[in-house]
Amino acid sequence: MPTLKLREGALAPYKDAKPTEISLQSWRDGVRPEGGRFAIVVPNDTDIREIAPSLASFSVVILDFPKFRDGRAYSQARILRDQLGFKGEIRARGDVLRDQAFFMARAGFDAFELEESRIEGFTEALRTFSQVYQPAADDAVPAWRLRAARAVAA
Amino acid sequence: MYRYDEFDETIVRERVKEFRGQVERRLSGEITEDQFKPLRLMNGLYLQLHAYMLRVAIPYGTLSSRQMRQLAFIAREYDKGYGHMTTRQNIQYNWPALVDTPAILDALADVEMHAIQTSGNCIRNVTSDQYAGAAEDEVEDPRPWCEIIRQWSSFHPEFSFLPRKFKIAVTASEHDRAAVKVHDIGLRLYKNSEGRTGFEVLVGGGLGRTPYIGHVIRDFLPKEHLLSYLEAILRVYNLLGRRDNAYKARIKIQVNAEGIDAFRGMVEEEWARIKDSGVDLPREEIERIRRYFAPPPFEKLPRESTAFNDAAASDKGFARWARVNTVAHKQPGYAIVNISLKPPGKPPGDISDEQMEAAAHIAERYSFDELRVTHEQNICLPHVKKDDLYAVYQSLQAADLATANIGLASDIIACPGLDYCTLANARSIPIAERIAERFSAAGVEDDIGELKxxxxxxxxxxxHHHVGHIGILGVDKKGEEFYQITLGGSGAEDASIGEIAGRGLSSDEVIDAVERLVDYYRANRQDGERFLDAYRRLGLDRFKEAIYADAQAA
Known part of the structure; x- marks a missing residue:
């Protein structure tokens, strides 16, 4: 499955060499692949804070959507970005549908595993809303902040 | 009332545009019904027994006359001329065509309304006290906080795929008219011993298959931290709530499995991490929203109205209606008027397009342009001058909206039941109709007093049968409809879950059984004692005997 990378609101196929994947279980077992940094695959029923001490070893965290209805990885992504300060790639794997694109991007995902035929719809879905109500892990400015800025300007 | 600015307007319009695209993809066959299902559910569109059903949010129950007229227009243009008020301050249309639904959402957006998050495993329409801003006993108007929650929860990027649906209710009164103790999160604004106003936060209440009364997770939450605290609760639920079984996926199951203390520990730990991270609104935004809910320009009036007293003395029907359907207002010379949508012989909560128009007109003329819908499936006019009550009554009568039964035996909450719903085992509406007819025809309702x-x-x-003083649950027994009675429930500040009274009864038997329960109560009550209080004093066994006395003899 191709990985699409989100850059400045647009999706593009992965250009860089893909980092070596390692499962959380292997990492726990002490497996350490050679060289560079890794992509760690974290199941959605584990406490994401477990990998906090080793975050510097990973350039990618892959989070799972076993079914689109199973939204645990949204919270994992937000904790990674907001609380653990992870700046690397957070990639969505599994049941990744266009109708979740907007939410995923806001929760901190910036890469998605999906078939290339679905890029167009997925990109469109990323632009569903031009305004948002709440701060999240992306850089969208919530409405209340824009209202305040407008009130100051007036 | 809150008014949309360009940010709110943009978000609602963009949502309609997205849904129009989804409907087009469905109609062209690009996506299957299976693929369409989660998308339509995010927009309040259900597939029912006979047709699609569209559920429209009436946030915290507040409507302007213009909005009510638009709901009437939609009922007339796209449905069969009526709508159905639900127990969560929504209106449901039972017969829209799929192809029309984007146009309906556009018509709603024209009056600052929507069907966002009225279904799906997300944070649903936030509900509140229908007397907000008018109640004598409230510490402040709870609706600004409801609007703050509405905005925060709309398209929340983290909480749109929760284990299960999530319902929040807010009250600011001692007397709980919003059923906050049977919500996933219940919020009660009150003044603490230091004179500060804040929230008591309850979590894990709910009805359904496994009813629970909510636990207090925080005695006192400073108001300005509302959103960060909600976010902490929702995060703990989203990460750790059960997802293996839809019937065990509500937060009440998690809270009761963990125990409230352990659950509180997790929430407080998360809250400590995020409470100063910018989730909470700044004071200016809270004030901006609060200004929309400033009291209307009330006149300074004497407490008593001569016009009202004269009319009540000469028209007994009016006097009774005023006694049963109006409630004291915090402003002298004003009253809160309830409009019952429970006329005997009609489905509870149904309202025709003409009645919506009439109610809108009356609200515009006599209630500062405001209406409310209630969780008991009625509507109300929050701010009516006592001097105008007689005129209001006569206008309501002309529209068949002057049924005087608020809080009485025939003011029944009923689900759509087997007449509409794919999940139902038995019909609810005909049972409600027959019970209502029996009591109102006998003219004994006033004597029975408050009975839910x-x-x-x-x-x-x-x-909500679990929280009925008398609850009735439809069950299927070998293809036949049976009804089980529960007793002693309450959804108010004295919340409790009703106790099952025994084996199921046929539809004929259950009507008689309810009548016998009421007869037993009338024969054994003490002075001024409500049915519920008499039940709590006398206990299940004695009421149970009353139910089955005749059935056993027969």
Whole structure:
């Protein structure tokens, strides 16, 4: 499955060499692949804070959507970005549908595993809303902040 | 009332545009019904027994006349001329065509309304006290906080795929008219011993198959931290709530499995991490929203109205209606008027397009342009001058909206039941109609006094039978409809879950049984004692005997 990378609101196929994947279980077992940094695959029923001490070893965290209805990885992504300060790639794997694109991007995902035929719809879905109500892990400015800025300007 | 600015308007319009695209993809066959299902559910569109059903949010129950007229227009243009008020301050249309639904959402957006998050496993329409801003006993108007929650929860990027649906209710009164103790999160604004106003936060209440009364997770939450605290609760639920079984996926199951203390520990730990991270609104935004809910320009009036007293003395029907359907207002010379949508012989909560128009007109003329819908499936006019009550009564009568039964035996909550719903085991509406007819025809309702009868057509409990003083639950027994009675429930500040009274009864038997329960109560009550209080004093066994006395003899 191709990985699409989100850059400045647009999706593009992965250009860089893909980092070596390692499962959380292997990492726990002490497996350490050679060289560079890794992509760690974290199941959605584990406490994401477990990998906090080793975050510097990973350039990618892959989070799972076993079914689109199973939204645990949204919270994992937000904790990674907001609380653990992870700046690397957070990639969505599994049941990744266009109708979740907007939410995923806001929760901190910036890469998605999906078939290339679905890029167009997925990109469109990323632009569903031009305004948002709440701060999240992306850089969208919530409405209340824009209202305040407008009130100051007036 | 809150008014949309360009940010709110943009978000609602963009949502309609997205849904129009989804409907087009469905109609062209690009996506299957299976693929369409989660998308339509995010927009309040259900597939029912006979047709699609569209559920429209009436946030915290507040409507302007213009909005009510638009709901009437939609009923007339796209449905069969009526709508159905639900127990969560929504209106449901039972017969829209799929192809029309984007146009309906556009018509709603024209009056600052929507169907966002009225279904799906997300944070649903936030509900509140229908007397907000008018109640004598409230510490402040709870609606600004409801609007703050509405905005925060709309398209929340983290909480749109929760384990299960999530319902929040807010009250600011001692007397709980919003059923906050049977919500996933219940919020009660009150003044603490230091004179500060804040929230008591309850979590894990709910009805359905496994009813629970909510636990207090925080005695006092400073108001300005509302959103960060909600976010902490929702995060703990989203990460750790069960997802293996839809019937065990509500937060009440998690809270009761963990125990409230352990659950509180996790929430407080998360809250400590995020409370100063910018989730909470700044004071200016809270004030901006609060200004929309400033009291209307009330006149300074004497407490008593001569016009009212004269009319009540000469028109007994009016006097009775005023006694039963109006409530004291915090402003002298004003009253809160309830409009019952429970006329005997009609489905509870249904309202025709003409009645919506009439109610809108009356609200515009006599209630500062405001209406409310209630969780008991009625509507109300929050701010009516006592001097105008007689005129209001006469206008309501002309529209068939002057049924005087608020809080009485025939003011029944019932789910749509087997007449509409794919989940139901039994019909609810005909049972409600027959009970209402029996009591109102006998003219004994006033003597019975406050009695909450609630009917659900299946174990999912949409008719809130668990919290009925008398609850009735439809069950299927070898293809036949049977009804089980529960007793002693309450959804108010004295919340409790009703106790099952015994084996199921046929539809004929259950009507008689309810009558016998009421007869027993009338024969054994003490002075001024409500049915519920008499039940709590006398206990299940004695009421149970009353139910089965005749059935056993027969």
């Amino acid at each position: 009868i609630k009917i659900s057509g299946c174990i999912n409990a949409c008719g």
